[in-house]
Amino acid sequence: MTGIYIHVPFCKRKCPYCDFYSVCRPDLYEDYTQAVCRNIEAFKGRDIKCDTIYFGGGTPSVLSAEQVDRIIDTAGKCFALCQPEITLEANPSSVDREKMSGWRKAGVTRLSFGVQSANDRELGFLGRLHDFSQAKSAVETAAQVGFRHISCDIMLGVKGQTLESLWDSIESLTALPVDHISAYMLKIEKGTAFDCDEMRNAVADDDMLCDMYLQTVGQLASKGFLQYEISNFAKEGGKSRHNLKYWHGEEYIGIGPSAHS
Numbered sequence: 589m590t591g592i593y594i595h596v597p598f599c600k601r602k603c604p605y606c607d608f609y610s611v612c613r614p615d616l617y618e619d620y621t622q623a624v625c626r627n628i629e630a631f632k633g634r635d636i637k638c639d640t641i642y643f644g645g646g647t648p649s650v651l652s653a654e655q656v657d658r659i660i661d662t663a664g665k666c667f668a669l670c671q672p673e674i675t676l677e678a679n680p681s682s683v684d685r686e687k688m689s690g691w692r693k694a695g696v697t698r699l700s701f702g703v704q705s706a707n708d709r710e711l712g713f714l715g716r717l718h719d720f721s722q723a724k725s726a727v728e729t730a731a732q733v734g735f736r737h738i739s740c741d742i743m744l745g746v747k748g749q750t751l752e753s754l755w756d757s758i759e760s761l762t763a764l765p766v767d768h769i770s771a772y773m774l775k776i777e778k779g780t781a782f783d784c785d786e787m788r789n790a791v792a793d794d795d796m797l798c799d800m801y802l803q804t805v806g807q808l809a810s811k812g813f814l815q816y817e818i819s820n821f822a823k824e825g826g827k828s829r830h831n832l833k834y835w836h837g838e839e840y841i842g843i844g845p846s847a848h849s
């Protein structure tokens with residue numbers, strides 16, 4: 589069955605390490621929503637069966653519940669949706685109870701939070717707009733409004749991060765009501781604000797990154813989060829079906845300015 593990936597190209601502010609395409613243009617949220625719906629309508633009548641929708645970014649959580657609802661509703665009219673897993677990537681700084689409750693009612697089944705660390709100094713270095721208490725509260729609220737599938741991202745190799753601080757971050761994240769963790773290694777990308785020798789010398793070297801990665805794999809396994817591909821770990825029943833489509837070479841349709849099919 590096919591998956592649908594919807595790229596939402598907006599962020600409130602650009603993180604200094606990120607080379608994904610995104611712009612800070614709240615004035616375009618509505619035009620973008622209408623354009624996505626028009627793109628989806630082009631598939632009407634082709635009887636394409638879909639079982640996953642993934643809102644990735646950028647920061648999909650800048651969209652309102654009504655805008656997400658409209659996109660899912662349009663998808664429901666143009667594709668044959670079969671008990672879909674619908675994931676939305678969320679930034680802890682752009683969510684609240686009402687919005688998350690609205691996404692849930694719109695059919696979103698899974699939230700993926702870009703937490704990155706439980707250490708506020710590391711979050712500051714990464715230029716994130718949230719601290720850990722905000723991220724914790726966002727995840728707990730998501731669970732309270734009914735999300736049974738919640739993922740958190742964690743970043744390895746951040747300046748000043750140690751094996752101990754990484755350990756503590758994973759302890760904090762796995763204590764939250766989450767069933768999935770994505771662990772990514774910080775990479776200095778060309779053209780980003782971090783693309784300078786000073787930063788290259790400040791972040792973890794390859795040996796340290798390797799130690800961090802292996803520690804992460806072992807620590808998460810001990811908490812019941814089993815690795816199912818390079819960066820992703822899930823409890824029983826928590827694997828991302830959409831994510832697995834990429835690894836299994838299945839079909840997916842990309843919609844939005846930086847998506848491909």
Ligand code: SF4
Pocket residue numbers: 598599601602603606607608610645646647679702
């Ligand atoms: S919020 Fe995510 S997509 Fe946006 S700039 Fe930061 S890392 Fe990149």
